[in-house]
Amino acid sequence: MKFTEEHEWLREEDGVMVVGITTHAAEQLGDVVFIELPEEGATVSKDDEVVVIESVKAASDILAPVDGEIVEVNSALADNPGAVNDDPQGEAWFFKMSVSDASQMEEFMDEAAYQAFIA
Template identity: 60%
Template sequence: MLKFTDEHEWLKIEGDVATVGITAHAAEQLGDLVFVELPETGAALDKGATAATVESVKAASDVYCPLDGEIVETNQAIVDDPSLVNSDPQGAGWFFKLKLSDPSAVNALLDEAAYKELIA
């Protein structure tokens, strides 16, 4: 199941774990990324907390935790090569995997059609 937030993140949900990244729209708006900082594995984050930081040539932006949960895995590949987020934002450019405190909370997120309408 693929869900979106109005902060331009995508969540691919498998059981109680969500793989989280930023949308192609967000990646394009940010421009060429040169630095990514990811959360620590094991960190418990609340919805809306700063989970990651991305920097383009010009500016730094925060990536927020889309739901309450615990970070169970992070994608070192985008730390080593931030341009992966620009070239494949909804694939190899994923950020982290989040074990959801309340898997039913995903129902409140946007589906793909609603997200497309948001950025239209």
């Protein structure tokens, strides 16, 4: 699993990247009450706002970690946004995307580096 400075995690699965937010990010956001996911099939560029996540406190944007295409979204989250608090690094993934420029993955942190980043 790789981590971004935007507190997203990426996990490779069947040739695509599964993307979600970290446990740390979910704790900071507080209780998540609404999630707006991107369209499947959408072509996105790194740092595009692809997900809107609202907690009891505020709205936040989740950015595309790399260039690519959204191939699948976790539509179960729309009815159960609280899953992001319950299992942010597991069940509550946001979307799966293809990666068009693998070199963009190189800057991401491993788990140890991410833990140091948030320490």
